[in-house]
Structure formats: structure tokens, C-alpha cells
Amino acid sequence: MKHTIILVGADKGGVGKTTIARALLDFLHRKNILVRAFDTENPRGTLHRFYPGISEIIDLGDVASQMKVLDTLTTSDIKVTIVDLKAGNLSTALDTFEKIGVLEAARNGEFNLALVHVVGPAIASLDEMGEVAKYTDGIAYVVARNFINETNFFEWDERTYKKYFANLANAREIEVPKLNEMAYEQVDLAGVTYSNFVSNINAKGAASNFSFVLRGYVRKWLSDIDVEFEKLEVVKWVMDAARESTSISSENSDENSDDE
Amino acid sequence: MISRLYSDLLHLRDPRGPKIYDTDLSGNSVVTRFPSKTLMLDLAKVGDQLKLFDGVLAEPERDHVVDLSADMLTRFFSIFKEINFEEGAAEAGVEITIHHIVDPSVPSVRTALETSRIAPSASFVPVRNLAIGDCLVVPGAAEIYQKIEFDSEIVMPNLEPEVQAWTEAPDFTWSGLLLGRHDDIPYEIRLVITNFLQSIYDQTDAREEEFK
Incomplete structure (x- = not known):
């Protein structure tokens, strides 16, 4: 199974980048796909707070950290890596990856690479897409329009956006639906995954007492965002690969039992 | 009237009386009868949604009466469905009965039919208040009424x-x-x-x- 790296980033802070990384991790977990995650919001690490068991805080500017992510691709048993890029660091990270040959390796098919570019409602997001476009050739590029924590409408005209979007080769887009603000805050305060919030499980793994109403809103939001994720090519790669490896392992176990 | 009647009669079962939730913000409703036991709710506010739905689940052994004003019906059932309250209520052991007052008009009966299909596990009880007329004598309304699958119906005599x-x-x-x-x-x-x-x-x- 070929390794898949999914970068989640934005050049502007506060657009809900980590929220989407969390939602993606949640989605893959519910599909029983093992994932490892790297949180580059060092030293604090927001993603790490919700996924302490499977994530690590790193500094992507540091060579040792780059090695941790990239040099382990072939040796790690876990074949999906999500990297939550530090806010405002998307272009820098892509530039670094270009320089050290990561993007080239992905283009050559050594592993799958996807970039989920989270854009907010500001006009600056359109310019960001233009800047990022030069790196996206040969990788899966996803523009995630995030409606989660913004109550206002997107500032840009839909036609202008479509024009920008049309200029991006092989770009896909998803719309991240709005999550009720109180529900969002409560999940955040609880420091749990979305799924655990829905299942009423606290950060220590014990039964909790979260609001049924808010859990309901999160459940509905997860189901809506699942539909968006399922549209993505990168998610299909991961799911197909997971299915393949499951069927291979079950064939192997059948053979083993025949031997017995 | 029906919510007032039930709120009142439920005192016979439990001296504490039911918890009452009133969505008619005009204040000219069940709250006038039971001011100390009624929570006024604006369902557009999430905080008030929590008071209602979480409030019911927090005390499943108690009776709860929700007086829904006509303008809040759609919003209430939209939230009801979105949060899957039916399942939550079933898990908590709360039985839901929907009393739907049916006016003698086609739109009212049609709304009753739609509402009756929202929560299959709830008991649906259409209420025909003869004081305001009977939908069964309204052309078109009676046919729609026949399509409603209800557990029981109440015909309120004219006083x-x-x-x-x-x-x-x-x-x-x-x-x-x-x-x-x-x-x-x-x-x-x-x-x-x-x-x-x-x-x-x-x-x-x-x-x-x-x-x-």
C-alpha cells in the first residue's frame, strides 16, 4: 500500500484549518483507517490536544522534524499521514517541500500527496490560491471553503471565485458546513474528538454528560462533512488502499488456515 | 387550551405538576396559568433549545408539556429531527405524544399529516376542536385527514x-x-x-x- 500524506494548511490564521484536520482525522478513524498526525503549531499544538495518542508536535523548519515525517514513510506501518501546517506557513512549507524534493517524489508516484487548502471568507484567500497554484502540479489539491466559524457571507463574489478556481489545474473543492457555534465551543472546551463528543465520552475516555442537543448538532455536521470528504480523490485512494490491504490480509489468513 | 388542560390534569398524577415549556412569546398562553412552572423559550436561541430538549432528557421520569405556537412548529420539528431527539428520548425512556390541533382548513390538515410522519415512534393525536369548526366538513380537508395515521384522536366538544x-x-x-x-x-x-x-x-x- 502506497503511503498517503495529506497536508492541511492556510496562509491566513483563524480560517478553521485545525478544525478541518480534526474532522478529517475523525472521518478516517470512523472508517477504521489508521492515521498518524503531525501538528506543526509548535510548541503548543492544537491538533495534539485532541489527538494526543496519534499526533506529534513538530517544527517543520527543523531538519530532524522533516526526517520524522518523510524518512519514515516507507518504514511506518501506518500508511496515512496528516500534517496540520502552522497558520500562515503554507507557502513556506510548500517551498521547503519543493526544495527538498518531496513534491517531485510525489509527482513521480513514490507516495500520494494531497494538499487541503483551507480558505476563509476574506479576499486575501483568493490571492493565496493563486500563490499556492505553482506547487500543486501533480498533487491532489483541494480547496476547502470553510463556513464553520464565520457567520458572515464570503466577501468575494462567487463569479470571481469561480474564475480563480478555474485557473487552478486539477483542483477539487469541498464546502465545510457551518457547525453551530455553541456546539463548536463545547467540543473545544471538552478537548475531545468530534466522534467522542457525539458518543458522550470525555477526554479521559469515561462517560460524560454533554448536551444531547449539541451532540445532535455535531452528529449532523459530521454526517454532512463526511459527504464532502467522500467526494475527494485522496480519500478514495486511502479507502481503496485500506480495502485492498484488508482483503489481502484476509486472503493471507485464509491461506494460513488452509495450511493448518 | 389543550396544553393548559394537560398541564393542569397532570397535577393529579404528580403533585409537582409537569414542567411546561411555552414558545408563544406573546405571553398570552399557558404561561399565564402556570407562571412559576413555565419556561418561556425562543427556539431560535440554542441556549433555549438546550433548556427544552436537554431539560426533558434530564428528568425522564417527569411529565413535560411543550406548548408550541404555530410559528414555531417548523423550527421545533426541524431541530427535533436534526438532533435525532426521537432516539434520545427512546434511550432515556421518554414517551412522546404529539397533540396536533387541526383547524377546519386544508393547510392545517396538511400540516397535521406532515407532522404525523416526523416521529414514527411518537404517538400522534390530532385534536379537532369543534369550537373552531370541524375539518371533516371542509372539502379536501377530510380526504387528507383520512391519510393521517394516528393512535387516537380527540374531538373537543364545543363549550x-x-x-x-x-x-x-x-x-x-x-x-x-x-x-x-x-x-x-x-x-x-x-x-x-x-x-x-x-x-x-x-x-x-x-x-x-x-x-x-
């Missing part, structure tokens, strides 16, 4: 204005009448009101035996 006035008196309670606390009301009037209650009682489904 003469004089009798109605007694029931609207500030100190009048239906439960008080049944407990013999309204000797001040003329005997004939008490008899009419008692018959009115008896009529509703007789139409209450057998599944609501406990309520009876």
Missing part, C-alpha cells in the same frame, strides 16, 4: 360561552373541579364541564392508561 367563561376564570383549574374544589360554580355548569372532561377522557387511548 357554550357561559361555560367557557367559568373555565377561563383566574382561579379555575380542571383538576380542582375533579377534586371538588369548585363548589362556587353552579351545579349545571360543573356538570357540563365534567362531561366535557369525561368526553376527552373517553377518547384517550388505552396506552395512556397511566394518565387516566
Whole structure:
């Protein structure tokens, strides 16, 4: 199974980048796909707070950290890596990856690479897409329009956006639906995954007492965002690969039992 | 009227009375009768949604009466469906009964039909209040009414204005009448009101035996 790296980033802070990384991790977990995650919001690490068991805080500017992510691709048993890029660091990270040959390796098919570019409602997001476009050739590029924590409408005209979007080769887009603000805050305060919030499980793994109403809103939001994720090519790669490896392992176990 | 009636009669089952939720913000509704037991709710506010739905699940052993104003019906059931309250209620052991007042008009009966299909596990009870007319005599409405799958229906007899006035008196309670606390009301009037209650009682489904 070929390794898949999914970068989640934005050049502007506060657009809900980590929220989407969390939602993606949640989605893959519910599909029983093992994932490892790297949180580059060092030293604090927001993603790490919700996924302490499977994530690590790193500094992507540091060579040792780059090695941790990239040099382990072939040796790690876990074949999906999500990297939550530090806010405002998307272009820098892509530039670094270009320089050290990561993007080239992905283009050559050594592993799958996807970039989920989270854009907010500001006009600056359109310019960001233009800047990022030069790196996206040969990788899966996803523009995630995030409606989660913004109550206002997107500032840009839909036609202008479509024009920008049309200029991006092989770009896909998803719309991240709005999550009720109180529900969002409560999940955040609880420091749990979305799924655990829905299942009423606290950060220590014990039964909790979260609001049924808010859990309901999160459940509905997860189901809506699942539909968006399922549209993505990168998610299909991961799911197909997971299915393949499951069927291979079950064939192997059948053979083993025949031997017995 | 039906929410007031139930809120009142449920005091006979539990002296604490039910918890009452009123979405009619005009204040001219069930809250006027039970001000200390009624929570006024604006369902557009998430905080108020929590008070209602979480409030019910927090006390499943207690009776709860939700008085839904017509303008809040769509919003209520939209939230109800979105948060899958039906499942939450079932897990908590809360039985839901929807009493839907049906006006003598096609749109009203159509709304009742749609509402009856929202929560399959809930008991749906259309209420035809003869004081405002009967939908069964309205062309088109009766046909739609026949499509409603209900567990029981209540036909509220028409109360003469004089009798109605007694029931609207500030100190009048239906439960008080049944407990013999309204000797001040003329005997004939008490008899009419008692018959009115008896009529509703007789139409209450057998599944609501406990309520009876």
C-alpha cells in the first residue's frame, strides 16, 4: 500500500484549518483507517490536544522534524499521514517541500500527496490560491471553503471565485458546513474528538454528560462533512488502499488456515 | 387550551405538576396559568433549545408539556429531527405524544399529516376542536385527514360561552373541579364541564392508561 500524506494548511490564521484536520482525522478513524498526525503549531499544538495518542508536535523548519515525517514513510506501518501546517506557513512549507524534493517524489508516484487548502471568507484567500497554484502540479489539491466559524457571507463574489478556481489545474473543492457555534465551543472546551463528543465520552475516555442537543448538532455536521470528504480523490485512494490491504490480509489468513 | 388542560390534569398524577415549556412569546398562553412552572423559550436561541430538549432528557421520569405556537412548529420539528431527539428520548425512556390541533382548513390538515410522519415512534393525536369548526366538513380537508395515521384522536366538544367563561376564570383549574374544589360554580355548569372532561377522557387511548 502506497503511503498517503495529506497536508492541511492556510496562509491566513483563524480560517478553521485545525478544525478541518480534526474532522478529517475523525472521518478516517470512523472508517477504521489508521492515521498518524503531525501538528506543526509548535510548541503548543492544537491538533495534539485532541489527538494526543496519534499526533506529534513538530517544527517543520527543523531538519530532524522533516526526517520524522518523510524518512519514515516507507518504514511506518501506518500508511496515512496528516500534517496540520502552522497558520500562515503554507507557502513556506510548500517551498521547503519543493526544495527538498518531496513534491517531485510525489509527482513521480513514490507516495500520494494531497494538499487541503483551507480558505476563509476574506479576499486575501483568493490571492493565496493563486500563490499556492505553482506547487500543486501533480498533487491532489483541494480547496476547502470553510463556513464553520464565520457567520458572515464570503466577501468575494462567487463569479470571481469561480474564475480563480478555474485557473487552478486539477483542483477539487469541498464546502465545510457551518457547525453551530455553541456546539463548536463545547467540543473545544471538552478537548475531545468530534466522534467522542457525539458518543458522550470525555477526554479521559469515561462517560460524560454533554448536551444531547449539541451532540445532535455535531452528529449532523459530521454526517454532512463526511459527504464532502467522500467526494475527494485522496480519500478514495486511502479507502481503496485500506480495502485492498484488508482483503489481502484476509486472503493471507485464509491461506494460513488452509495450511493448518 | 389543550396544553393548559394537560398541564393542569397532570397535577393529579404528580403533585409537582409537569414542567411546561411555552414558545408563544406573546405571553398570552399557558404561561399565564402556570407562571412559576413555565419556561418561556425562543427556539431560535440554542441556549433555549438546550433548556427544552436537554431539560426533558434530564428528568425522564417527569411529565413535560411543550406548548408550541404555530410559528414555531417548523423550527421545533426541524431541530427535533436534526438532533435525532426521537432516539434520545427512546434511550432515556421518554414517551412522546404529539397533540396536533387541526383547524377546519386544508393547510392545517396538511400540516397535521406532515407532522404525523416526523416521529414514527411518537404517538400522534390530532385534536379537532369543534369550537373552531370541524375539518371533516371542509372539502379536501377530510380526504387528507383520512391519510393521517394516528393512535387516537380527540374531538373537543364545543363549550357554550357561559361555560367557557367559568373555565377561563383566574382561579379555575380542571383538576380542582375533579377534586371538588369548585363548589362556587353552579351545579349545571360543573356538570357540563365534567362531561366535557369525561368526553376527552373517553377518547384517550388505552396506552395512556397511566394518565387516566
